[in-house]
Amino acid sequence: MNSATEPIWHDRKRILGMPITFTKYSIRDNKLLISKGLFTTEENEILLYRILDFKLIRTLLDKACGVGTIVLFTADSSDRTFKIQKVKNSSNVKEMLSKLVEEERAKAGIKGREIYGVADNVDS
Numbered sequence: 001m002n003s004a005t006e007p008i009w010h011d012r013k014r015i016l017g018m019p020i021t022f023t024k025y026s027i028r029d030n031k032l033l034i035s036k037g038l039f040t041t042e043e044n045e046i047l048l049y050r051i052l053d054f055k056l057i058r059t060l061l062d063k064a065c066g067v068g069t070i071v072l073f074t075a076d077s078s079d080r081t082f083k084i085q086k087v088k089n090s091s092n093v094k095e096m097l098s099k100l101v102e103e104e105r106a107k108a109g110i111k112g113r114e115i116y117g118v119a120d121n122v123d124s
Helices: 060-065 090-108 112-123
Strands: 009-012 023-028 031-036 042-047 051-057 067-074 081-088
Touching (some): 009 081, 031 081
Antiparallel strands (some): 051 067
């Protein structure tokens, strides 16, 4: 079992395949954490079971650099979409994230249609 200090996965947003930005992503303790910035840091997190759907975007340059962007559609009231931008092995990360989301839903006893109902009510 992973402790609070050991992420299941982590990476940075990359420029031309190199991790030289101040945007960090990690998955730990059933949450996706996104941290952006150097002087002013913005941190955002979402519980994995609140992720509704995924989209993978890979441009020709992304493919050449071995990166991609994963767009997450969520039931989170503060931010309906999250982007995990320009990360390595993006297809594998998307599949891993999808499995983790399903595992977290099963642990919490939540079915997909229950989450979709919450997402529909957020807009109301």
